[in-house]
Amino acid sequence: METAEKILTNAKMPFCPGCGHGVCVRSVSKSLELLGFGPKDVALVSDIGCSGLVDPLFATHTIHGLHGRAPALGVGVALGLDNPNKKVVVIQGDGGATIGLQHILEAARRNIDMTLVVINNLLYGMTGGQMSGLSTNEFKAYKHSDDDAEPYDVVNLAHQSGAAFSVRVNDISNFTNVLKEAISTPGFSLVELSSLCTSHGMKKISEMEDFIVAEETFKNKRPVGVSLKRDTSSLLETIKVLETQFVSTVKDSVGIVIAGSAGGGIQSAATMLAQAGMLSGLHATMKGEYPITVGTGFSVAEVILSKKPINFTGLEKPNVVIAVTDDGWNKVKNRISENSKVYVDSKINTDNLFETKEFLKVGGKKGAILCAIAHWIKASEVFPLEALLKVVEDSKYATALQNAIKSADEL
Amino acid sequence: MKRINYLYTLILKCNTLRNVTSKNVMIDASRIITEAVVQSGADVFIGYPITPSNLFYSYSKERFPEFLAGPDEISVLQWMCGYSAAGKIPVTATAFPGLALMTETLNMAYMMELPMVIIITQRLGPSTGSATTGAQGDLKFIDGIISGGFPLPIFSPSNFSDAWTLSNEAVKTAVKFRTPVIILTSKELVMTQKSFDINSLEPIEKVDTTPKAFEPPYQPYKAGKDMVPTFYPLGNNEYQVRFNSSTHDNEGLIRKGTPESLANTWRLREKLEKRVDEYTFYEIDAEEGAANLIVTWGVTADASRDAVNSIRSKGKKVSLLIVKTLLPISQKIYDIIDSYDTVTFAEENMTGLYKEMIFGKRKNPKVKTATKFASMLTPSEIEEIVN
Numbered sequence: 201m202e203t204a205e206k207i208l209t210n211a212k213m214p215f216c217p218g219c220g221h222g223v224c225v226r227s228v229s230k231s232l233e234l235l236g237f238g239p240k241d242v243a244l245v246s247d248i249g250c251s252g253l254v255d256p257l258f259a260t261h262t263i264h265g266l267h268g269r270a271p272a273l274g275v276g277v278a279l280g281l282d283n284p285n286k287k288v289v290v291i292q293g294d295g296g297a298t299i300g301l302q303h304i305l306e307a308a309r310r311n312i313d314m315t316l317v318v319i320n321n322l323l324y325g326m327t328g329g330q331m332s333g334l335s336t337n338e339f340k341a342y343k344h345s346d347d348d349a350e351p352y353d354v355v356n357l358a359h360q361s362g363a364a365f366s367v368r369v370n371d372i373s374n375f376t377n378v379l380k381e382a383i384s385t386p387g388f389s390l391v392e393l394s395s396l397c398t399s400h401g402m403k404k405i406s407e408m409e410d411f412i413v414a415e416e417t418f419k420n421k422r423p424v425g426v427s428l429k430r431d432t433s434s435l436l437e438t439i440k441v442l443e444t445q446f447v448s449t450v451k452d453s454v455g456i457v458i459a460g461s462a463g464g465g466i467q468s469a470a471t472m473l474a475q476a477g478m479l480s481g482l483h484a485t486m487k488g489e490y491p492i493t494v495g496t497g498f499s500v501a502e503v504i505l506s507k508k509p510i511n512f513t514g515l516e517k518p519n520v521v522i523a524v525t526d527d528g529w530n531k532v533k534n535r536i537s538e539n540s541k542v543y544v545d546s547k548i549n550t551d552n553l554f555e556t557k558e559f560l561k562v563g564g565k566k567g568a569i570l571c572a573i574a575h576w577i578k579a580s581e582v583f584p585l586e587a588l589l590k591v592v593e594d595s596k597y598a599t600a601l602q603n604a605i606k607s608a609d610e611l
Numbered sequence: 612m613k614r615i616n617y618l619y620t621l622i623l624k625c626n627t628l629r630n631v632t633s634k635n636v637m638i639d640a641s642r643i644i645t646e647a648v649v650q651s652g653a654d655v656f657i658g659y660p661i662t663p664s665n666l667f668y669s670y671s672k673e674r675f676p677e678f679l680a681g682p683d684e685i686s687v688l689q690w691m692c693g694y695s696a697a698g699k700i701p702v703t704a705t706a707f708p709g710l711a712l713m714t715e716t717l718n719m720a721y722m723m724e725l726p727m728v729i730i731i732t733q734r735l736g737p738s739t740g741s742a743t744t745g746a747q748g749d750l751k752f753i754d755g756i757i758s759g760g761f762p763l764p765i766f767s768p769s770n771f772s773d774a775w776t777l778s779n780e781a782v783k784t785a786v787k788f789r790t791p792v793i794i795l796t797s798k799e800l801v802m803t804q805k806s807f808d809i810n811s812l813e814p815i816e817k818v819d820t821t822p823k824a825f826e827p828p829y830q831p832y833k834a835g836k837d838m839v840p841t842f843y844p845l846g847n848n849e850y851q852v853r854f855n856s857s858t859h860d861n862e863g864l865i866r867k868g869t870p871e872s873l874a875n876t877w878r879l880r881e882k883l884e885k886r887v888d889e890y891t892f893y894e895i896d897a898e899e900g901a902a903n904l905i906v907t908w909g910v911t912a913d914a915s916r917d918a919v920n921s922i923r924s925k926g927k928k929v930s931l932l933i934v935k936t937l938l939p940i941s942q943k944i945y946d947i948i949d950s951y952d953t954v955t956f957a958e959e960n961m962t963g964l965y966k967e968m969i970f971g972k973r974k975n976p977k978v979k980t981a982t983k984f985a986s987m988l989t990p991s992e993i994e995e996i997v998n
Contacts, residue, residue, distance in 0.1 A: 243697075243845045255853065256864050261845045263696055263854040264865070265689070266719050272686045276693015276701075277845055279679070280655075286846045303689070306682050427655070432674050435646040436809050439636045471804060475637055478806050484637065487803040492662065492742045511770075511913035513803045514987040 205239050207232045211256040218403065220372075220395030221250055224319045225257055227375035227393070228289060231383055234376070237287055245274040247292035247300075250325045250397075254291055268292070268300025271307050271316050278314045279427045287383060288314035295324045297354050298333030304354060304390065308361035310425035311387040317379070318354060321395040322411060329400025339401075339411040351413070358390040359418035365389040367417045372405070387424045440475070445590065448480035448583040453506035456520040456576070457535060459528025460569050462490065462499045466528070469569040470501030472601075475591045477505040480583035485513040489531075498527040505582065520576060523548060524559050524568040541580070543572050557611050567604025574608035634810040640774040641666035641801040643812075644794065647778035648728055649674050650815040652786075654699040657687050659709060662742040663798040664732040667704030675702075684709040688716035688729075695725035696854050698820070698844030700782060704730035707749050708739060714756055717791060719856040721757050721879065724832070724840065726785035726792075728778075733797040733909075735985055744985055745798030747909055747959040753793060754938055754968065759876075762883045762939035764792045764890055769912030769933050771805065775812045777892065777935060782818050784890045788882055789839050795937065797910040797959065799987060832875055833861040838882035884939050891943060892935035901928035903997055904951035908934045908965055910987065911957045917990035918957070922997060929997060940968060955979040957993045959986075 207229035213222045232242060242260035246252045248267035255262040265273045274290040281288070297304060297318045304316065322339045324330040331345050333352045340347055358366040364387030369378045375393060382389035394412050402408050456473065460466040467488050474484035482505045491497040502515040521536050522543045523529040529548045536542055545568065546556035563571025570588075577585050585605065592601035645656075645667055656671035657679045658664075672678050681687035684705060691701035705713065710731055720727060731753070735744040750765075757763050766781050768774040778794060785792040825833070825841040829850040834840045840861075843850050853863025858872045866872035896919065907915040912933045919931045932947055948954055948969060954977060956966035963980035970978050981988060981996035 239851065240846070240848050253865075255855070259851065261847075261852045262863070263693075263723070263845060265692070265856050266715055269685065269689045269716065269719075272689035273693050273696075275686075276657075276690035276695075277697055278693070279690070280694035280697030280699050281846045283846060302682065303686060306686060427677050427679055429677055432649075432676060434650075435642050435670055435674050436636075436812075438673075439638060439642070439809075442635050442637065442806070443633075444635075471637060474804065474806070478635060478637065482806075484806045485803060486637065486805075487799060490743055510805065511916045512987075512990050513799060513805065513913065514989055516989050516991065 205259065207237070207239055207242065207259060208257055209259045213257065214253045215250065216399050218396065218398035219250070220321060220405070221319055223372055223375065224317065224393045224395060225254055227379055228291070228317060229258070230376045231379035232287070232289070234380055235384055241286055243277050243281065243286060243288050245270045245277060245288065245290040247296040249293045249295050251291050251293040251296065251319045268296040268298070269303060270296060271300060272303035274314045274316070275303070275307050275310070275312045278312050282427070284313070289383070290314060290316045292316070292318060293325070294318065294320040294322060294332040294334035298352065301333070301352065301354070301357070304358060305361040308358040308363035308366070308388050308390070311362055311364055311422050312425045313387055315383050315389045315391065318390065318392045319395045320392050321397040321401060323397055323400050325397045325400055329397070336411055336413060342411060353413065355390060355392050355416055356418065358388070359420065362420055362422055363388045363390055363418070364422060365419055368392040368413060368415050370394040370412055370415050387422060442475055442478040444479065444481040446480040446583050446587040448477070448482050450482055450505055450507060450582055453504060453508070454520065454582065455515040455518045456503045456505070456522065457515065457518040457532050458501045458503065458569060458573065459521070459523040459532040460499055461525040461527040462493065462497050463495050464499060464525065464569055465566055466499035466569055467501050469573055470503050472570070472588060472591045473573050474503050474505070476583065476587040477503070479587045479590055482506060483508065483510050485510050487513050498531040500528060500531050522569070522572045522576060524572055541576070543576055545572070562607040562610040563604050567600065567607060570601060570604035571607045574605040575611055578608060632810055633808045635806055635808050637804045638771070638807050638809065639666060639802055639804050640768065640771055640796065642670050643771055643774040644730060644768070644778045644796070644801070645670040645674055647775045647815060648702050648782055650817065651779045651782035652700055652817040652820065653702045653728065653782055655679065655694055655701045657681050657690050657694070657701055657703050659684050659687050659705065661706045661709050663734055663745070663802055664704040664706055664730065666802060667730055667732070671702070671704070684712035685716060688713040688720065691727050692716060692720050692723065692725055695720070695727050696723065696845045700726055700728070700786065700818070700820070702728045702730065704732065706732050706734050706742070707736055707752070710749070717756060718758055720791045721761065721763065722856045723854040724789035724879070725854070726789055728781050728785055728792050728794060730794045730796065732801055733795065741985070743798065745800070745910060745959065745987065747797055747911065747964065749795065750937060750964040751967065753795065761880050764788070764790065764883060764936065765795050765938040766792065766892070767795045767909045767935055767937050768800065769894070769909060769935060771807050772811070773935060775815070779815045780890060780892065786818050786820055787839070788886070789842055790883065795909065800910040830861040831863045832859060834878060834882070838878050838885070887939050887941045888943065890936055891941040893944065894933040894935065895947060896931040898923070898928050898930050901930040902952040903928070904930045904932055904948065904954045905957055905993065905997060906932045906934065906948060906954055906965070907957040908937055911959050914988050914990045915957045915993055918993035918997065921990060921994055934965065937965065945969070953977055953979065955981055955993070955997045957981040957988055959983050959988050
């Protein structure tokens, strides 16, 4: 940690005459220097608005972002640096705290090691003195604003969200001491400083008293939020290798549509069929189709098994259609062509157009689709049923899956 | 059947002894892209769940050295900017609704010149549309996503091999040019599983992030002839670093309308457009004597490959251009397109969005579009339009 260099540059303060922001900036720099931080130990994150004019004033690292997003940017900087010797200080105004309130709560919830300074002059100074979410009702009445919604207490909100330290300071003479405490507190600290907008608000600090919220201080004893680093292994190492062990009778390609309901294991059964095809020396694809609902509605999968490598994974004319529930049947019945082989559960009403089998009865709700697939494999002899049994043998549900496949014998 | 299997097993064992090196798996492109960006040196995945990018989220949770769940997409990209400014390479994956929320911060990352990779899985819009239906409908939005019409590198894999190599190129380009890079995919491209020999993937080299040499004194936005400033992270002990989202000078301080600050902004366009051939990727399957060209990208490329095979099997000549760096468009792409009498654009959207990038919306007798809305364009549909 450096100690000799100044935190501030010699740049002239860019604020209006009498503006309270200069005091806030000097208090931040003084507190950092008193704590022994040098310029390169500090990453200053600035927001938009009058408080966002501070970059040239600081000799530290600086990053100047978007309106209200500085606390989120600060979270990224703090976690990305992951260095207790570096300090992230974020400065924003009450307007930024309003539009980006979620970012403050998130930083507090995670107790990220950074200090957020909210300079509250009760208004949007740069755009003409409009009211912010932190403007008090007294101030809004003074400014003839019709809005009487209570202001956010950002200090208490940060506390409720889990900030290690959150405080509102109205007394200028205490700014530096409180900032020192905040900056030296591990975890997330928020310091709301009262400021004066001489262009759109009060002309003197003494006039502010009737319009500001009382000071308050909160603390939470919590561990500092970190982002865990871990060693991981390649995603290509953890995937099942499927080398040819069986022989297939498929001469060109076969396209199978498998249909059922969500929760019926349709997608995984289709994957198993494709994998069994691969174990039999075939190229395979598995494309799922389902609504956005999770546990209800149809679930359809298309599997292509082919002697040649497959480019297009869509299935224009299925050779085989397997359906075990009404949901699935209603979704796929229009895709059946005169050349399609159709396998339908006996509970589905097909107007006697197709022969049905009792897949649900013998395979059960979860096993019906594997029962039906096994039935088709046996009937078509595309490859031995052992290929499908082989696919499921190392599953944690191996016994249930094998039983479902073998239940096809009972049909 | 059992006898045939026994003999076949014997043949397979012999093949194994002959050092068969294939490693066949059922895999999807989400897994391949995730692995590729990690092997390329990506440090952290920051995500917010959205269909159909969910597989990226779950694979990244398993694979990335660091994983963070953001509370919303604005936070996700802001956190990524923070990580990037601190010298890390962040990655996220989203779809149009998430990208829409990220847009302001994407502009910030672009202006700050922060390397990062954003994976977009296209789905059917407008708005929330159909989250589980693929599409190729976001290209024009992305083309104009940087205010002022500035270029952003957009990579579009067309198959698993591309998913691997282009993801590596995306990280490389992000670091080399100090820019966000988008990998533009589609639902069926990244969620459909396909048999694939993963041993066919070439090893990936980790991208070197060592700061390059510069002419002193160091200024965070002072660029040399290559138009890309040397990157030092926030918090480094050597040089003061300033990043700035507003128009800024070489030092990184806000300057309105000065020659230096405007040149700095202008440079953002020039570094990517003048050097576009360094990251332009495409595949041309040119048939001698062909007057017709099919132009396609992303998820429609495989259907186009099949259409080309079918057309040629009937004795007709046709060439195929698969564009993999969609934006900015290299002169090389225009030259290829200009060398054919008739061009058919095959895309999974209403009007041919890439076609409109090249030829605009005006009708052109040389140009045809094979398009499909709300489902995959098929090889036969492409063939029909070409013929």
